[in-house]
Every structure is written in structure tokens, then in C-alpha cells.
Amino acid sequence: MTQIELRGVQKFFGPNQVMKDVNLKISDNEFIVLLGPSGCGKTTTLRAIAGLETIDEGDILIDGKAVQHLKCSNRDIAMVFQSFSLYPHLTVFENIAFPLRATRMSKADVDTAVGAVAKILRITDLLDKRPSALSGGDMQRVAIGRALVRQPKAMLMDEPIGALDAKLREDMRAEIKRLHLKQGSTTIYVTHDQIEAMSLADRIVIMNDGLIQQDDTPEEVYAHPANLFVARFVGSPVMNIIDASVAANGSGAKVTVKGAAEGFAFPGELTGRLDAANGRAGQLALGVRPEGVFVSREKQDGYLPVEAHIIEPLGAYDIVDLKVGSEILRARTRSGFVPGPGEQVFARVDPAQAHFFDTGSGNSLGVRL
Amino acid sequence: MAHIQLKNITKKFGNHTALADLNLDIADGEFFVLLGETGAGKTTTLRLVAGLEKPTSGQVFIDGVDVADWGAAERDVALVLQQYSLYPRYTVRENLEFPLKPKIRRIPDAEIAERVARVAKTLRIEHLLDRKTDRLSGGEMQRVSIGRAIVRKPRVFLMDEPLSALDAKLREALRTELKNIQMNLGQTFLFVTHDQIEAMSMGDKVAVLNHGRIVQQGTPQEIYNNPRDTFVASFVGSPPMNLIDGRLAGGRAVIQPTSFELPYAGTVNGQAADRALTFGIRPEDVFLESGAPVEARVHDVENHGVEKIVTLRVGDAMLRATVPARTQVAIEDAVRFGWNPEKVALFDRGTGVSLRHSA
Numbered sequence: 001m002t003q004i005e006l007r008g009v010q011k012f013f014g015p016n017q018v019m020k021d022v023n024l025k026i027s028d029n030e031f032i033v034l035l036g037p038s039g040c041g042k043t044t045t046l047r048a049i050a051g052l053e054t055i056d057e058g059d060i061l062i063d064g065k066a067v068q069h070l071k072c073s074n075r076d077i078a079m080v081f082q083s084f085s086l087y088p089h090l091t092v093f094e095n096i097a098f099p100l101r102a103t104r105m106s107k108a109d110v111d112t113a114v115g116a117v118a119k120i121l122r123i124t125d126l127l128d129k130r131p132s133a134l135s136g137g138d139m140q141r142v143a144i145g146r147a148l149v150r151q152p153k154a155m156l157m158d159e160p161i162g163a164l165d166a167k168l169r170e171d172m173r174a175e176i177k178r179l180h181l182k183q184g185s186t187t188i189y190v191t192h193d194q195i196e197a198m199s200l201a202d203r204i205v206i207m208n209d210g211l212i213q214q215d216d217t218p219e220e221v222y223a224h225p226a227n228l229f230v231a232r233f234v235g236s237p238v239m240n241i242i243d244a245s246v247a248a249n250g251s252g253a254k255v256t257v258k259g260a261a262e263g264f265a266f267p268g269e270l271t272g273r274l275d276a277a278n279g280r281a282g283q284l285a286l287g288v289r290p291e292g293v294f295v296s297r298e299k300q301d302g303y304l305p306v307e308a309h310i311i312e313p314l315g316a317y318d319i320v321d322l323k324v325g326s327e328i329l330r331a332r333t334r335s336g337f338v339p340g341p342g343e344q345v346f347a348r349v350d351p352a353q354a355h356f357f358d359t360g361s362g363n364s365l366g367v368r369l
Numbered sequence: 370m371a372h373i374q375l376k377n378i379t380k381k382f383g384n385h386t387a388l389a390d391l392n393l394d395i396a397d398g399e400f401f402v403l404l405g406e407t408g409a410g411k412t413t414t415l416r417l418v419a420g421l422e423k424p425t426s427g428q429v430f431i432d433g434v435d436v437a438d439w440g441a442a443e444r445d446v447a448l449v450l451q452q453y454s455l456y457p458r459y460t461v462r463e464n465l466e467f468p469l470k471p472k473i474r475r476i477p478d479a480e481i482a483e484r485v486a487r488v489a490k491t492l493r494i495e496h497l498l499d500r501k502t503d504r505l506s507g508g509e510m511q512r513v514s515i516g517r518a519i520v521r522k523p524r525v526f527l528m529d530e531p532l533s534a535l536d537a538k539l540r541e542a543l544r545t546e547l548k549n550i551q552m553n554l555g556q557t558f559l560f561v562t563h564d565q566i567e568a569m570s571m572g573d574k575v576a577v578l579n580h581g582r583i584v585q586q587g588t589p590q591e592i593y594n595n596p597r598d599t600f601v602a603s604f605v606g607s608p609p610m611n612l613i614d615g616r617l618a619g620g621r622a623v624i625q626p627t628s629f630e631l632p633y634a635g636t637v638n639g640q641a642a643d644r645a646l647t648f649g650i651r652p653e654d655v656f657l658e659s660g661a662p663v664e665a666r667v668h669d670v671e672n673h674g675v676e677k678i679v680t681l682r683v684g685d686a687m688l689r690a691t692v693p694a695r696t697q698v699a700i701e702d703a704v705r706f707g708w709n710p711e712k713v714a715l716f717d718r719g720t721g722v723s724l725r726h727s728a
């Protein structure tokens with residue numbers, strides 16, 4: 001049973017503020033991923049929770065008790081880093097048993113505890129080896145085993161699989177997720193890889209420039225990004241974000257991309273919803289992911305004629321660049337759907353997958369159609 | 370403007386054969402990608418074309434002329450590498466002017482200024498022209514390197530992993546930009562990479578190299594849809610093609626040793642029946658459905674937002690399926706799956722070669 005809470009945490013490195021009023025609540029057994037580019041403050045946040053960094057203001061609570069004045073060793077938290085930091089002269093068994101040697105656990109209990117952890121991580125047959133004889137994935141398994149063996153209140157992981165090659169990273173990611181489901185310990189995991197975050201997290205906390213940008217489930221973060229930063233950071237290929245203007249058009253509305261002669265058809269309620277959200281003309285960007293741009297080879301109601309430009313065949317599907325006004329709109333189509341560059345096709349923006357942002361503040365206007 | 374041919378090229382470094390009997394034909398104006406893992410011989414091939422290496426045997430032709438005796442300078446190729454190698458004390462403008470300045474080129478100042486301006490516009494680095502190169506980001510530096518190659522109008526562009534050192538978002542953006550530049554210039558590009566997404570998305574043609582040999586060449590679609598062997602099948606495509614061992618029996622695919630059966634819709638001729646096979650199926654051709662033939666456990670779920678990649682476990686076998694984002698699956702759920710029987714590829718289990726290619 002471990003809850004962690006951050007209340008109004010501020011942290012400075014000299015004149016640089018690296019944590020700006022960070023508020024975060026993590027429930028028991030939750031798997032939280034801190035996601036952001038390098039320098040966003042995610043690792044500092046993790047280290048502050050672990051007690052490896054002091055904070056300048058605010059509270060860090062573990063199970064309701066303020067711990068910001070406690071030393072790292074008194075917080076009962078385990079950390080796993082990208083570099084494995086194993087003792088090279090000790091065997092795998094001794095490396096895992098190390099944290100227990102400091103406690104007064106009997107030899108038999110140590111054997112049992114190490115054996116149980118090794119079984120979970122499938123490294124039982126490696127227990128007599130030294131770290132130098134292990135592969136990268138096995139070394140990280142041992143590091144995780146050492147963190148797990150003393151059954152800490154929480155596990156903190158800082159890009160634990162960032163240094164592994166792609167295939168191994170995938171395997172280890174699956175293992176970490178399965179381990180969490182089995183062990184159910186409160187976990188905070190730091191990464192800059194959005195697929196890792198989307199696949200592992202119960203909740204993703206996206207940070208930039210020391211500020212929490214959004215704190216929500218993977219599905220929500222993808223489907224309803226709170227601002228332009230999140231919209232651009234999550235999802236590959238990146239979301240189309242284009243300056244646009246909105247006008248009433250009979251009973252409907254139309255959204256016209258910069259430099260385009262015609263607008264995309266939208267339901268009439270859009271204009272009222274934008275007004276209610278304080279959307280201002282001249283400060284509006286349309287956001288739509290490539291899968292929200294529908295392409296047709298024949299003329300259809302509500303579809304605008306556009307010219308196909310570069311086509312990226314990615315095997316299972318294509319990403320097609322469409323010229324709309326002075327902008328490019330990228331669409332995801334079936335493989336081979338648009339025969340080649342220069343072809344005229346027809347496109348529509350799916351209102352249900354469209355986002356509207358205020359380009360001044362960068363925030364989403366929260367309009368959902 | 371250049372048509373490049375490599376004929377029966379072998380290259381040895383001491384006892385090590387880097388390239389074995391390599392044949393390539395790169396059409397004028399083509400974006401040609403050499404795809405392979407580290408040590409496959411990609412960079413060696415590029416250096417042979419550039420004139421930085423000599424083949425042990427075989428010939429290199431540029432526009433039909435054997436260039437064996439031509440030095441690197443005479444071949445008039447431009448090289449862009451992963452490391453930017455710009456002059457750090459120079460401004461972006463000076464870096465771009467540099468290749469045009471040598472006296473022997475005798476290019477008038479007005480023309481130099483005009484060419485630099487045009488290149489800067491193409492690469493969207495006009496606002497950086499007066500900045501020193503050590504004040505640039507990685508993406509900007511790589512743009513300047515490409516600009517320095519473009520500005521002197523070489524016959525061929527040779528690029529060795531130019532995007533590999535950049536972060537994922539930037540790589541994605543520069544991919545389209547580079548393809549765009551190549552289409553506008555209409556020049557021949559020979560591009561080396563280990564990243565199959567770069568190869569697929571940019572190449573007009575792709576040649577897959579393995580251990581110094583070309584395993585397969587063709588358009589990205591040909592290679593994706595009809596891989597020549599299990600190496601290409603598992604190298605191209607992300608996630609890779611599922612490869613599982615089995616046999617054909619009574620027109621059905623029988624997967625061993627976990628023993629489940631799935632329909633097969635291809636022709637079963639004498640050579641396919643009754644032999645050890647590896648079945649290949651792309652994750653997008655595996656589907657989850659309540660009435661589907663085989664039961665599996667969900668081993669892992671990779672969430673891409675637009676879709677999910679589900680790893681299924683049947684006995685010891687693992688199989689990946691791409692499913693729509695709205696599909697609700699959790700680890701250890703019991704699910705049922707099937708595959709599109711028309712999309713199943715057959716490989717010989719011994720040689721790994723596709724039966725379609727060996728027939």
C-alpha cells in the first residue's frame with residue numbers, strides 16, 4: 001500500500017527552475033510514466049521523490065507523510081537506472097542479495113527471497129555468473145531483481161531500457177509490464193519514448209520545461225491532447241497542425257486552411273462551440289492526426305479536391321502528403337491507395353477527430369464534435 | 370545526371386570478403402536505398418561509387434563510362450555523412466560558399482550568391498545564413514551539410530546514414546524533406562541506411578544487403594509484399610512478419626510443435642506439400658475475432674495510439690497482430706485469432722527461401 005503525492009514542488013538549479021509547481025498524486029499499485037524531451041524535468045522529479053535531489057519548496061508525501069527531509073535510504077524506495085550499476089566482482093546471486101545483507105535477515109530467508117525474484121525474472125540459471133558474462137537484457141533483469149528483492153514501497157525507473165537495442169527493448173518492456181501486473185507495486189517510470197509510455201502506463205504525465213502539460217490515461221492523451229506540445233509529442237507520424245479559419249456555411253460550418261480556396265465541411269455547431277470556448281479568429285489552428293484525414297479517389301460530398309505529393313509506403317499502410325492551400329496535410333491510407341505523386345484525389349477532415357487550438361496560448365479549446 | 374552501374378563487384382579486405390559479386394543498376398534520377406545491418410557492406414558499396422575504395426574485381430560505370438581510373442574529385446559526387454563535418458568557425462553562408470570558391474571552378478561571385486540563396490531557400494535555412502555553425506541544432510547542421518552538397522550541383526548524391534544521429538521527430542520530418550528535395554532536383558541519390566522505415570518511405574528502389582550480398586532488390590512494395598527469404602521478411606516491416614514453423618496438410622497450415630491449424634488459400638503444388646515449412650504472415654493480416662479458429666493468450670500490448678500491436682502466445686509460439694485502437698485487450702486475456710489465408714507466405718525451413726521465389 002503506497003501512495004505518493006507531490007504538492008506545489010519547486011526546484012531550482014541556480015537560476016534555472018527545473019520543477020515549476022509540480023502537483024501529482026499516485027495511487028497504490030499505479031504505473032505512472034513521466035514522459036517528455038530531455039531537459040523537461042522528468043528525471044529531476046523522479047530523483048526528488050527518491051530523495052536523491054532536495055526540493056526548494058512544496059511537499060513530497062509517501063503514504064500521507066511528508067518525506068522531503070528524509071534521506072534517500074529512509075524512504076524505502078528502489079531505483080533502477082539506465083546504466084546497470086551492478087557489482088562486477090559479485091555473482092548475480094550476491095548482487096541481488098546485496099540489499100538484504102544490510103538487514104538482519106537469516107541466510108535461509110535471503111536464499112528464498114533471491115530465489116523467488118530470480119524465478120519471476122527468469123534468471124535462475126544465471127545466479128552463479130558474474131555480470132561481465134551477461135547480455136545487456138540480463139544485466140538489466142539483475143538490476144531490477146536487486147530493486148525488487150527488498151520489497152520496497154515503490155519502484156522508480158529512469159529509462160531502464162533506453163540503452164538496449166530495439167528488439168531487446170521490446171521484450172524487456174513486455175516483461176516490466178507483466179512484472180508490474182504480478183507484483184503490483186507502485187511504479188514511476190521515466191522515458192522520452194512515447195510508445196513505451198503509451199504501452200506501459202496506467203497514466204501518463206507529460207512534462208515540458210519543468211511544467212506538467214497533461215496528466216491522463218494513454219487513450220485520453222492521444223485522443224484529446226491538452227495543448228500543442230502534447231499534440232506534437234505524442235503520436236507518430238506527428239499530428240497535422242495548420243492555421244485555419246472557421247465560418248458558418250448555411251446550416252453547417254467550414255474550416256478553411258491557410259491559403260486554400262475552399263473549406264472542409266464541419267457540423268454547424270462548431271461555430272457556437274468555438275465561440276463558447278473563446279476561440280478567436282486569426283489565432284486558430286486545426287489539428288488532425290493522419291488517420292483523421294479521409295481520402296477518396298472519386299469526388300464525394302464534403303470532400304475537397306487536393307493534389308497528392310510525397311507518398312511514404314510503410315508496408316502495412318501509406319502516409320500521403322496532400323497539398324491543401326499553402327499547407328501540407330498528411331493522411332494515412334491503405335497501402336497503394338493513391339497511385340503516385342501529382343495525382344488528384346479528394347480529402348475530408350473527420351470532425352470527430354479534429355482538434356482546435358488557440359495559437360496564442362497553445363492550449364486546446366476542448367471542442368469535441 | 371547520372372546512371373550508375375556496378376558489375377560483378379567483389380571487395381576484399383585481407384581475408385574478409387566485404388562484397389561478393391555485387392550487381393547494381395541505378396537509373397538516372399532514382400532515389401536508390403541500400404538497406405542492411407552494420408557490416409553488411411553498405412558503406413563499402415557507397416565508397417566504391419565515390420572512388421574512395423577500389424574494387425578487388427569488377428567494374429563501376431557512371432553514365433556508361435568505366436570510372437576505374439577516375440579519382441574521387443573527377444567522379445563529381447557529393448557525400449553526406451552522419452557526422453556533419455562543417456567548418457565550425459565559419460557562418461552557414463561561408464560553409465555553403467566553400468565548395469564553390471576554389472579558383473579552378475571560376476564561378477563569378479554573383480552566381481555563388483545566387484546559388485547559395487536558392488539552396489538556403491530549398492532547405493529553409495535562410496534565417497540561419499549568418500549564424501556560426503556551432504550555434505546550430507543537429508537538424509539544422511544536417512540541413513547545412515546537405516546544402517553544401519547540393520550547391521555545387523554534383524552528378525550524384527551519396528548519403529551515408531545522414532539521419533541516424535537525429536532524434537525521432539526530426540528524423541521523421543527530414544525524411545520527407547529529403548525526398549522532396551530529391552524529387553525537385555531530379556538527381557540520382559544513393560542512400561545508405563540500416564533503418565527499414567527510411568528505406569521504405571524514401572526509396573524508389575531498395576536493395577537489401579546481407580553479408581556482402583544483395584538478397585533482394587525492387588520497389589518498397591515488392592519487397593514488403595513478396596520477400597525473397599526469411600531474412601528480408603523479418604528485416605523489412607515494423608513489427609516484422611510473423612514466422613512460424615509448420616507443414617501443409619490437406620490444404621491447411623498445421624503449426625508445429627504447438628499444433629494448431631489455420632486455413633491456407635495459396636496453391637499447394639508438389640514442392641510445397643509434405644516438407645518442413647516456415648509460414649510467414651504480416652501482423653496486419655492476423656485478426657482477433659470471437660469465432661476465430663485458434664485460442665491464444667495476450668502476452669503483450671503495444672499501444673501506438675492509432676492502433677495496437679498485440680503479441681499472442683500459443684504454447685511456445687508468439688505471434689503479433691495489429692488491431693484497431695478501440696480493441697480492448699489486456700495482458701493474459703484469452704482471445705481467439707485467425708489469419709487472412711490469402712496473405713500467407715511459404716518459406717523453405719532449411720534455406721529460408723520463399724517458395725514463390727525458388728519456383
